[in-house]
Amino acid sequence: MKDAIRSGFIALLGAPNVGKSTLMNQVLQEKISITCPKPQTTRNRILGIFNRPDCQMIFVDTPGIHRARDTFNKILVETALSALKEVDVAVFLVDVTARSTDLDRFVLECMESVPTPVVLALNKVDLLKDKKALLPILERYRTMRDFAAVIPLSALTGDGVDDLVAELVKLLPQGPRYYPEDYLTDQPERFFAAEIIREKVFHLTEQEVPYAVAVTIERFREEPERNLVRIEATIHVERDSQKGIVIGKGARMLQEIGRQARQDLERFLGCRVYLGLFVRVQKNWRRDRRVLGEFGYRMPK
Ligand SMILES: Nc1nc2c(ncn2[C@@H]2O[C@H](COP(=O)(O)OP(=O)(O)OP(=O)(O)O)[C@@H](O)[C@H]2O)c(=O)[nH]1
Ligand SMILES: [Mg+2]
Structure with a gap:
């Protein structure tokens, strides 16, 4: 019999432009999701399937959550929030260089009633000149919610991404491979x-x-x-x-x-x-x- 593996769905959530799609591409080492310095790039829920002998992680990249006013943007935000219903773990990404945490607070409010474990990913640490600056940032987010883990990383350079993957594996249940091992995504x-x-x-x-x-x-x-x-x-x-x-x-x-x-x-x-x-x-x-x-x-x- 094959050894049991861990498997499950992981949503990447956060405000626009924090690096969700970049992170998914970095984990998969493949450009599955488009990225851009302009906000609101991603418009659909996009799966990225990560296979290892001991696990299958199905990442769900989502549109950036923001205070949407029109129908189109409401669809984007609802698409992102609906991903929460189908996942085992959520990764809440923030940009450590962002001047305001206002939108991040809003995203956490939207996720408030969700019992799924949430991992805080402090992204774009490559842009921090002084790593000591991370500590007060981390403390600020810690007052907003209990996180299953906190990982500083750079989705762009890949720094810290292995640590994130290691934490996520621990949070996934034992389960089947939901997709064949050579699948990278579910979209045609x-x-x-x-x-x-x-x-x-x-x-x-x-x-x-x-x-x-x-x-x-x-x-x-x-x-x-x-x-x-x-x-x-x-x-x-x-x-x-x-x-x-x-x-x-x-x-x-x-x-x-x-x-x-x-x-x-x-x-x-x-x-x-x-x-x-x-x-x-x-x-x-x-x-x-x-x-x-x-x-x-x-x-x-
Ligand atoms: N320096 C640096 N830039 C990053 C990092 N991660 C993402 N970026 C840049 O941030 C911008 C936005 O990245 P995306 O991955 O498109 O962000 P997103 O969260 O998917 O954005 P939306 O789809 O619009 O919600 C791009 O220009 C990325 O190159 C990082 O770790 N360091
Ligand atoms: Mg995106």
Whole structure:
């Protein structure tokens, strides 16, 4: 008989931009979730499956929790909070360089009634000049909730990430492997294709434009005999002016989005990629529940 392993689901939760997706990618050593210096990058619940001989950890990356006002942002926040219902452990990430803990307090309030053990991850310690500065930060969070463990780390450099994984293993119950060992995630390749394109728009455009963009995949056709995947995608924006920005002068912006996305997609899919991009105006899609659903953004049940 095989030795029993530990397994379970672990939610990565926190305010926007604290490094949740970076942490998931660091643990998996694979870019599963897109990241960006701009807040509110992640919009869906994204699984990252980490396998070791003695354990299977299924990380759930989530959108940043914030005080949402409109329907779209409420969907993002609810998507994040609903992950709490399905996990064995939650990792509450904070950015130790953040000037205010106000949003962190709000996130903890949202998690208040949840009995799941919570591990506090003090992220971005690489940016602290003096490590002694950690102590008062740690004490401040300790007054807000009882944590199962507290781990200072850098999701970017990987410093301390092994310590986090070691703590998480201890908190997981014995159980089965929920996914085959060669699975990294549960989303289909076309989802990642759309996300990679959206990431490039996020990085290359400014102000409201990244937030007004959604990407859908119209065609995803594998041609194994030519070692090629043909992808056709639509970049949806809310207004004509945004369409102009995404296309750019002489279509230079769209070409750059396409060039960078194709590079990442070829690495991700391990074959050549033909990428066709179209830009389309879908007026105020973030306010239209039907269209939101079509783009994959739904209130969780
Ligand atoms: N210096 C430093 N930067 C980090 C670290 N972790 C994340 N970052 C940066 O912080 C920014 C936000 O990281 P993300 O992983 O996208 O943050 P997130 O919490 O997933 O953000 P949302 O999806 O918007 O909620 C990116 O520019 C990362 O490179 C870290 O440990 N050190
Ligand atoms: Mg993210």
